Amino acid sequence: MYKDFNLTKTKTKPLESVVKFFITLSAFAAILISIAIVFTLLTEAINFFQDPKVTIREYFTATRWTPTFKNPVYGVLPLISSTLYIALIACLISFPLGLFSAIYLSEFASRRTRKVIKPIMEILAGVPTVVFGYFALNWITPNVVQRFIPGSGVFNAISAGIAVGIMIIPTISSISDDALNAVPKSLRMGSLALGSTRRITALKIMLPAALSGIIASFILGFSRAIGETMIVTIAGGQYPELNLDPRKAMYTITSSIVNVSLGDTPHGTTAYNALFALGITLFIMTFVLNIFSDYIARKYRKEYEQ
Amino acid sequence: MDTKTKTQKELEHVFTVRDVSVSYGDFTAVKNVSMDMFKNNITAFIGPSGCGKSTLIRSFNRMNDLIPNASVKGEINYQGINLYDEEVDPVQVRRRIGMVFQKPNPFPKSIRENITFGLKVNNMTDNLDDRVEKALTQAALWDEVKNDLDKNALDLSGGQQQRLCIARTIAVEPDTILMDEPCSALDPVATKKIEDLMQILVKDFSILIVTHNMQQASRVSDYCAFFTTKATDDGRRTGELVEYSDTKTMFTNPSESLTEEYISGRFG
């Protein structure tokens, strides 16, 4: 059994080196994509702002966005306000519905019920946004908004906001559910053992314990609402002036990006570059929110594991 | 010129350990171990939990290399060659020195493929079927599985899985087998089968076994090394070798009082 003991190193096969190289490259592709996004947005946006027809002052203060008019005005204010307005409506709907669904799933539902409802939530999460847009325009607007809120147009912000809100519910619900489930069961048991009800346990013990994850889910949901494109484009309409009436059309950043490109704008025109100015505005908004969400989740997460 | 071949003097010892300490970062798990282990014998490491027995045995086949901040000081010579020499390839070391783990960990593949994996990575691909049969026979498993070689290994019982792990280890023809508490996850019947198997295997291999079970050590081993922990200045406990002798002596007439206390059950 004790043969000659040759312990020199095994040679690496060339195939192994190739594979290792490839997978390393694949991983670094992540950085590459980020760079590509930031770089392309930045360069074309800079082109936009350097265009003599455009001033930064106008971009941030003008109250209309009319790139295709004879005298184009490039004011992003109405777009930002519409984006935030619709996102706010969406949050008003999704935060309570999503959070309470999560509380139900993690604190009240039986295992069997969970098994039924979680997949339904996942299906809801998988519905393409264009379908939600269709639903908003063809069902929500006539049957809900126009019926109950007089003075609403065919394209209105409420409809879009409701649809976006419903689309975001699974996001809020699943992240909050995870946050609630991450709280050690001993906390729940302890509270119940002291004689408090499930309601009080859920609201006064579990909710505060999972708060950081829940807030993170809210911020993330808000970010998604801001970045949502198809629903608002289909149901929100185009009204390029500053408008604070949700019963009328509202034109978000994302809708305007879509609509500018619809007109088959050639490369190099101001309108084309405007796309990227809008793009980087949107990117910055969602990026900041996402970082913030991650920060909240990390910083305030109670350390339960030893 | 190949300077890594054995010399006559060190044939009888399988492992020569000189002043070995193993640390994880700044925490020393076990220190100042010096001992010699002998060919074709069963050597047991015994002692209470936490005294570094598993850590130590894992340095014998360089499995500790996998842990990022693990470091080994001192010399572990295997048949005259320092295992931690720069020119030594840990992959080769692990072929020569096999390991069986505490919880049976067969691959989620067929019984046959569990054994052929080791053979293939070590370029021992001639007569695969014969080698598979030989390994399973040596591990006292052949009769139970010979008609089911394509069955999934995870469908075997715990004891059978562990014997399969032994079979795949000996299939690559090591010289030594390290066993890290191989029976602690098994029932008494399966444990007995493995202990009987060890007595047969030791004729062809040297065996090092870590065990929590004193009685097991007294049953199967020829030599025993008793470890315990001592508190260090920063409040942590570091493992140390207390006594090393042949099993009969250790259990009937140990030289250290600590050994005597452990054997007689006064602590553990």
Added chain:
Amino acid sequence: MNSNSVFSKTKKEKQLKELAFLSILYICVTVAIVTLMTLIYDVISTGYSRLFNDYELGLINKVTIDNPRDFLTSLDSRDPLKAGIGPAFAGTVWLMIIVIFVTFPLGAGAAIYLQEFAPKNKLTRFIELNLTNLAGVPSVIYGLMGLAVFVRLAGFGRSVLSGGLTLTLLILPVVIVASREALKAVPDTIRQGALALGSTKFQAIFRQVVPSAIPGMVTGMVLGLSRAIGETAPLIFMGALTYVNYYPDTPLSGFTAIPIQVYNWIGYPQAEWKDTSSAGIILLLGLLLSMNALALIIRNKFEKDW
């Protein structure tokens, strides 16, 4: 003082509060489910006839089409009764093929590197941070990036290749995360067992760990794919919105996709187009449902019970 009555009063009050709370929870969960059902019902009821039966138009005319299954194979048309989803369906298939062939190796490779080979240093953390951020970037921004990088810089033009590559980048972060989870699920004892037999790290990973993780990786790929085929916004910049009435024949050919086609049809004001869009939505949802079912089957059949 009768202690019994004191207890029973508190009990009733408490029970009422509990009941009220539970009702709120039920309502919240129900809203999400009911919305989903309404959406599905509305879509099916309006689009079903267009897809399967003889189509009858309203009260004024009875117009029937001889072979309504032509919807799946017909070209688009200005006539809502004749418009079919053929080219869009083909476009979606083309996109799926491109996405699978590019995403799977990149995603699996990156996951393997990050999970098994990457050193735990700042660079690796940076890659992971990038991946998390990229997952939260709105899809319309990926479209802008695809426009600048694939359509213009790489010179692929407004082609199905550009569209496929853009979708790849969109779902890559998601696929990488799912693949990493699949790799994480393989117990460490398997790696150790392989190494203890004298295999190299490469052999241990690629011959034992990866094969065990493949079902999970495939599931992640299928789920990523189902997200990709529902996306509209990124493809808008690939010229997919223009009136595309032909089947793509090469990767560099122009194209349209099912969600884009549906979006077009939604935009037409005539009432008949609603049914056409619904039919398209049924097809899209059907596709998604089959993909999710496939992912479920793979997961149940192949994933290991460690």
